[in-house]
Amino acid sequence: MTTHVLLVGLNHTTASICLREKLAINGASLHNALNQLRRVNGREGATLHEGIILSTCNRLEVYTVCGDVESGYHAVVEFLCMNRQLAAGEFVAALYRKRDAEAVHHLMRVACGLDSMVMGEPQILGQVTMAYQAALAGRSCGAVLSALFRHAIRAGKRAHAETAISRHAVTVPSVAATLAEQVIGGLHGRVVLVMGAGEMGELAVRTLISRGATSIIVANRTYDRALALARELGGEAMTFERQLEALIRADIVITATDAPHVILTRDKVAQAMAHRPERPLVIVDIAVPRDTEPIVAEVPGVRLFDIDDLQSVANGNLEARQREIPRVEAIAVEEAQAFLCWFEALEVVPTISDLRRWADEVKAVELDKALRRLRHLDERERKVVRVLAHRLVNKFLHPPTVQLKRRALEGQGHYYASAIRDLFGLGLRDCEIADQEEV
Structure with missing residues (x-):
């Protein structure tokens, strides 16, 4: 098959x-x-x-x-x-x-x-x-x-x-960071909240730091992971339970968790914005599934972007x-x-293996017959006969083996393998092989 x-x-x-x-x-x-x-x-x-x-x-x-x-x-x-x-x-x-x-x-x-x-x-x-x-x-x-x-x-x-x-090249996290920077209008004095301490979130916040962001909050489901990344980045660690506090302080939010469900709801974001009505909030969600409810975009003062919004920024350096x-x-x-x-x-390997097995079985049967008839041969002479039989089998098998592999590379392996199996009776049982007599 x-x-x-x-x-x-x-x-x-x-x-x-x-x-x-x-x-x-x-x-x-x-x-x-x-x-x-x-x-x-x-x-x-x-x-x-x-x-x-x-x-x-x-x-x-x-x-x-x-x-x-x-x-x-x-x-x-x-x-x-x-x-x-x-x-x-x-x-x-x-x-x-x-x-x-x-x-x-x-x-x-x-x-x-x-x-x-x-x-x-x-x-x-x-x-x-x-x-x-x-x-x-x-x-x-x-x-x-x-x-x-x-x-x-x-x-x-x-x-x-x-x-x-x-x-x-640019990366998805770096594009997310670029988009956030463009929308917020500069990073000096801005507070960046990254939700998710995995590779994508880390890359995004590192890009923002390289462009001037100095105040970083890392929020994660497990506090130990958030703390490890925050220390490395010179930031502050939080768990998701302190999400409201972080949202009130943040200017830019990058979400990049593996959560199977939403972690930023409209109600939670609206509650945070009520404490900071004069300050806009940019949220860039690069998680799939998304971390943020789409209706968060309806909250006044919030600009929400998901991964499909990154294409225009991603075209940077495209010519190079x-x-x-x-x-x-x-x-x-x-x-x-x-x-x-x-x-x-691969398609012809089973046929090549079966052909080799068939030839070796025939060789063994015929060698046994011949050597029983040639009892007068000494061990050196018997070895010569065995080597001759082995070399003859190899010589006879070489052309069909090479052709099968060549035809397989041309997409015709199935047809040639089928022909080989039919011509050599590779479906025969061992007893049938042993009963074959030389004409």
């Missing part, structure tokens, strides 16, 4: 933040999702043999290995419906599906930063790596997806090392990054082709 690599997903170009946050699979939920994906069967019982889930603020992509692409697609849709408790009609229009070479090239471009909202941003490579590591830990990926993601990670590393695309695209694309193509050569050859 032919094996396919199948990708089913959506991203910032096909789905709004409203839909992406409904489908986001983050944090602790990822392990359970991988287990669920592995168990899902498609139509006619087709199984998803392997699975890796890449979920970021800008995309959700499910990479699988399956025998039938159509059944595999429906299996992934079924999985998303069950896992996210949605009806298929709520999201299928935003999905794209890619198979085999198209899916492979897509992942290489993603890992290189060519498919990101902020082109060339380096965070996506770490996210691809973490998705692969999570699948390894959850035992949901096998040889095919392991090889695919290793090539993708290698492509991303090469893109950053061999080209200048990441040197010209675009000059690097051909070199990065070449790396993506090279790594994709390296994987595809390996993947195509």
Whole structure:
């Protein structure tokens, strides 16, 4: 049976933040999702043999290995419906599906930063790596997806090392910081509140500090993590329970948590603004799912932005990054082709192994017959006969083995493997092989 690599997903170009946050699979939920994906069967019982889930603020992509692409697609849709408790009609229009070479090239471009909202941003490579590591830990990926993601990670590393695309790039957190600075009109004397002490929040606040922000509040679900980051940044630590106090003091709020639910409500923000009616508040929410209720934007004096509002700012330095695209694309193509050569050859490996096994079994039977008839040979002469038989088998097997691998790379491996199996009777039982007589 032919094996396919199948990708089913959506991203910032096909789905709004409203839909992406409904489908986001983050944090602790990822392990359970991988287990669920592995168990899902498609139509006619087709199984998803392997699975890796890449979920970021800008995309959700499910990479699988399956025998039938159509059944595999429906299996992934079924999985998303069950896992996210949605009806298929709520999201299928935003999905794209890619198979085999198209899916492979897509992942290489993603890992290189060519498919990101902020082109060339380096965070996506770490996210691809973490998705692969999570699948390894959850035992949901096998040889095919392991090889695919290793090539993708290698492509991303090469893109950053061999080209200048990441040197010209901005990141989602830095874009968020730039937007906040532009809206507030300068950072001198401003109080910055970052909600979420993870990588994205830290990068955003570091950008603001580098541009002049000096008063930093770090709020996090766990106080120890907030305190560690606050000390490192020269700021103040709080838990979410002191959110109102922090909002009253803040001029800029960056939210970047992994929370599956809203942490900034309209009522809480309105309550804070009642204590500071003359001072505007800028909130930039870069979390998916969003940390902030959209109706917070209705509170007087509040300017609310989410991750989909960052595109115009993200176009900074775009011309410099675009000059690097051909070199990065070449790396993506090279790594994709390296994987595809390996993947195509997989289809004929069982036939090559069976052909070798058949030939060795025939050799053993015929050698035994011959040596029983040649009892007068001494051990040295018997060894010569054995070596002769071994070399003859290798010589006879070499041309069909080479041709099978070559045809596999041309996409014709299935047909030639089927012909070899028919011509050599590779489905015969051992007793039938032993009964074959030389004409």
